[in-house]
Amino acid sequence: MAKRPAKSDSAQLSLLDLIQRAQEMAESAADQGSLCIEAQLRRSLSEAIKGCPLSIHQVAGEMSHLLGETITAEMIYSWTAESKTRHQLWGSRLPAFCRATGSRRPMEILAEAAGLFTLPGPEALRAEIQKLREEEQAAARERKKRECFLREMEGGRS
Secondary structure, eight states, rough: OOOOOOOOOOTOOHHHHHHHHHHHHHOOOOOOOOOHHHHHHHHHHHHHHOOOOOOOHHHHHHHHHHHHHHHHHHHHHHOOOOOOOOOOTTTTTHHHHHHHHHHHHHHHHHHHHTOOOOOOOHHHHHHHHHHHHHHHHHHHHHHHHHHHHHHHHHHHOO
């Protein structure tokens, strides 16, 4: 399977946001049931599959390759189905799922529940830096347009 380039995610938190969130989590009291993340995890698995350019069969194939065991599309469907509460994705399979779909969100949910936070790898950080550069360039272009328009407006009055 060809390696996909890291995509910039507009919902992706910055490093500072992650640190602040971890601090808030450490300071908050744990309520009864606050670590029941099953529904949230199932939703994140479904969203990862929907956002993945691969078919569910291709995701299963990639997971099988990465894990060295057979993973079927039916297994993945059972992990995401809210009606199948007895079928849950094992933690040992989650990294392969995240790699196959290109989504870190399921792993982030587990880490956050444990009071931890995850850091993106170098490619994700490069993508975030590139996104910031593009935003800066777009802002600079917009500023120049407005400055030019202002000069035209001021020049028109004289």
